[in-house]
Structure formats: structure tokens, C-alpha cells
Amino acid sequence: MIDWDDVRYFLAVARGGSVRAAAERLGVNHSTVLRRIAQLEQRLGAQMFEKLPSGYRLTAAGEEVLELANQMEASSHLLETRVFGRDQSVRGLLRVTLAPTLATHLIMPDLADFARLHPDIEMEILSSGELANLTNREADVAIRVVYDRKTLPLNLHGLKGPELFGGVYMSRDRLAAWRAGASDPIRWIVISGHGIPDWAREGEVRTTGEAFRTTDGEAQIAAVRQGMGITTLPCFIADADPLLVRVPGTDLHMYGTLWLLTQGETRKTKRVRLFTEFISRRLAAYAPLLAGLSLSRD
Amino acid sequence: MIDWDDVRYFLAVARGGSVRAAAERLGVNHSTVLRRIAQLEQRLGAQMFEKLPSGYRLTAAGEEVLELANQMEASSHLLETRVFGRDQSVRGLLRVTLAPTLATHLIMPDLADFARLHPDIEMEILSSGELANLTNREADVAIRVVYDRKTLPLNLHGLKGPELFGGVYMSRDRLAAWRAGASDPIRWIVISGHGIPDWAREGEVRTTGEAFRTTDGEAQIAAVRQGMGITTLPCFIADADPLLVRVPGTDLHMYGTLWLLTQGETRKTKRVRLFTEFISRRLAAYAPLLAGLSLSRD
């Protein structure tokens, strides 16, 4: 096997026309160039230069080598430019994964702010349903709601965020109608696969009929806004929605805790550190909202 | 400027999955690999591997490097083969890879003849189990048994040889004992991982008990010679063995076709042409033996 670095010396000689010129360009002693060219020729079993008194001149074989050496150089340059300082510099790609509801209802404005603040960071938001795998480097940072701290993967580094509370909600108009004595059925709205938590059944308003099942959270919100019935929602979504009110007689309940998760080596990069610091400050500011304590308008 | 040879080390680690595996593949000490990877990462200013207890794993930056390192390797291989292809002298190295059974039981005498005929050609026979990679120039010529022509690599040049047949064999003494009424169990002898082909089950002699499994072909032959039972073997091996006979009532079956494979530029060299012409003549002469038609002694 040839020493790839010898090809670099070969290129310098082919371009400089002499061993000494190549040595100067490479910043090494000319005897080093001499030895490495000799080594390359010996390993390839071919003469690539005519050793003239006026310098080194490419042979026919050398011309062919030159072509492929140029290819190697091109790849090497691409390699360097693409990756050089990738970790230290701000410039580069940052992938963030989070739950869709968090993205659309809460922190998308903050992501936008961050992107505006750091135009060199190419951002990719992965909020497509299921959890991305940090260990496989599908994402660099994950923002997750964790119900039980013990379920956190041990190989990830976690930064604890504020706690997230949920409540029982219904349409403001529907509640008014119910108070006025309307007898239309009020149904439970649930996402398929999920049940109705016990703590949500204690309100004054009684439901009737079968549950109304939706496929995802957005449809669930739409349904409750249309006055379809009662559902449980995170406070930060429902409290911010003027069409929704908490069902009288119900309490809040903790959904879980927000965690910023990063992984191994990627945590050390500048981009990831910038993002985690930024977003954790923003999350901290959201703490009252997330806890359901910001009912200024009600 | 990075040391281009470090990229070669990088490739080995990326493929081997660990520093030690890469070191073995490169034929150097693992601490050397460790140092050169560290040097490359430092010069590029980026982490290319996560240093896990289970080994080195590519980071996102490493994935990008890998792509371009592969390009460099491709150019390097082309460079080597191109130069080698220009070499028209008889003197030099010629590497041939073939299946171990072919080497030991059939064409080693022919390789010896060729070596005697061309003392200036330094020969290297690679018959260590797995297929050598011609594209990486691990070998110049490959002699392979090909079961399906479609599986031939498209980038290689193939010269078709004779067809290879196999049969069902057992020990001559064992068959005589069976005919005399001996009731000792006769077992199937198979190489671990291989099954018993349907076409081999049709003979007069019935097997009993569990299969007898061996790790390689040589052990298989030794077992059948000891009268352990019945097995399938290429005709050119078994017909040449006076201790073995075909099981009555069984037919021959085609194993595949012998192919002489050469690669790109190396095909043009004098040494390779000399060898392929020589060995294909010898193989053609073996055609009856390989087809199982030379039972002069039975």
C-alpha cells in the first residue's frame, strides 16, 4: 500500500518542476521530498520522473499519475473545507427534535428568534410525531416531556426545564350554553389509544354518550373549540386560546417535566451549547404559563 | 495541511468500527492509529468519532469526511492500477486469489509450472477463505466458481472456464460393508451452515441419525474418507481419491462455472496476460475431470 501523503509530495514536484522548489512550497527539506518521491516510485514500481540535471520532469507514467493525484487533491480540499472548524465555528447544521404540540403552540417563535440571531446556523426542526434517536445522530438536541425521570436514557445528557401542567377544558360558548340549561350531549374528546384520566372526571359538567376519538392533537383541539365536548389539554395551549375555558370544579395535573437532551460529543460543539443556553432561558420564562398560572385574562 | 495518509487511517477506523480493528487491518499498532486519528481531528478542528467504550463511532462531521475519504481512496486505487497497468515487463509481482479447495486439490501443480516457466514473476497465492477484492488491488487475478453469471461484478473482466460438477460420495470400504449387510449408521456430512441439497438425497444408500457437521472442506473430506458417511463433493476432488466412490443411484449436479477474473488496467500487463492464457489452457484440459467424466479407474 502506498503512503497517500507521498502523492501530495508528488503533486508538489510535478508542479514545481524540481525537488527543491517542491520542498520550499511544502515547507520541508528538499532531501525529504527526494526520499518520499523515491519511496513512492519504488512502491508503485514505476518511474514517474526523469531525473534531469535541470530538475524532475514527468514521464508518461507520471502524467497519468498526475491526473489521479489531482483528483485526490480535489477530494482532500473538499474534505478540509467542508469540515474544517465545523465544531468550533457557529456555522453548520443543528437538528432539533421536539413534540409537534410544543413546536406549533409554544416555542416556534423562539426557534425563529434563535435562527434570526444566528443566521450562520442551518436549522432543521424534526417534529414529526415520534421521538428521534439522538444516539443515531438523527438530531443534535431533543426537547421532550418526561413523565418519569427514570425513563430518561442514561447515555444522554439532560438539562431539566420547567414542569408542564395540564387541565380539563371545553369551549367557552358551550359552557355558557350548558349553564343556560342546554341539554345537547357533551362528549369526552380523546386521542385514539389514550384513555380518560381519573383526575379529569371530577368536574361539575357531566359528559354523556360515547367518547369522540381523534387521531392527533390538532384534531382534538379543533374538536373542543367547536364545542364538541370536554378534553384534557396542556395549559400552555388551552389557556392561550380565548375560545377555551377550564371546566369548573376541575384541577390541574402535572403532565411531566420538560428536558433538554443532548448527546455525547455533540454537546461540546458551539452550536449546541448556544442553542441549549438560549432555549433553556426561554423555557424558564415560560414556566408560569406551562404551570397553568397565567390566567390573567380569565 | 492535513497528512493525507491520516485519511487512510480514518477510513480503516470508520470501516472497522474500532481503533484496534483498524490497526489490525492496517498492520500497525493500535496506538499508532489512535495518535493519527487524534492528529487528524486536531488539524481539522472537528470530532469525527464518538469515543465510546464499545469503539469509535462516526459523528455527523465524520459522515461527511467519510464520503470524501472514499473519493480519495477511489482515486488512489485508480492511481495504483493505472500505473500497474503500464507495466509491461515480465519481472514483477503477480497476485492470484482462488478458493482453497481449487488450490490444494487441482491447480497448484499448474501454478508451480507457471512459476517454473517464468522465474522472474514473483507470485503470491491468496487462498485464505474469503474473496479478495480485485478493485482494491488485493489481487490481480481471481479464479472463482460462479453459480450464477449474474452475480459477476460488472466492473471486472471475466474469462469463462469449464463447468464444475459435483456428486455424492462415500468411502469405498463403507459401501462394501453396507453391501455386505453392515448396519452401522451412515450419516450425512455437511459443512456447518450448508444444507443437504435435494438432488443428493436420491441414492440407494439411506442415511441415519443426525448430520455430522464440519467447519471446512478439508475436515469434510477427512470425515468421508474415514467412512463417517455420505457427502457431496466436487468431482475433481472425489474422483481423484481412490478411497472414495460415488453413491450408487445418484447423479452429478452442476456446481457452477469457473471464471478467470481480471480488473481494468491490470489486465493489460504482460504478466497478467501470460498467466490468464496459461491457466485457461490448463483449465480447459481439466474440463472432463471437472465435469466428472474421467472415471477411467472405476
Added chain:
DNA sequence: CATCGGTGGTGCGAAATCGATCCGGCTCGA
């Protein structure tokens, strides 16, 4: 629980590489 085979990491002495220097040959122009 001990063991065993795998991993990455670390000093240290040996070995290979490099750099400085000198030498001879060639060319070209004063």
C-alpha cells in the same frame, strides 16, 4: 462473583524519519 475478551488510553525505549549540511554536476551569463 470471578473471569475473559473486547474496548480506548498512556509512558517509555527503540527505530525510522527528517533536517542541516556538504558535495558534484550542469547551465548561463558576466
Added chain:
DNA sequence: TCGAGCCGGATCGATTTCGCACCACCGATG
């Protein structure tokens, strides 16, 4: 004609690199 300024090549001591022998760690295994 002769010396300046190139060139490649050889030698030798300094420097870097490498291989070896360890260590700690982890996971599987008996």
C-alpha cells in the same frame, strides 16, 4: 573562462514516530 545559481544526491546527528507493555473500563459469560 570562471563563478553564481541552480539542480540532484549522500551523510549524519537530531527529532519525530512507532511498537510494546501496560492500565482502566465495560459487557458478556459461566
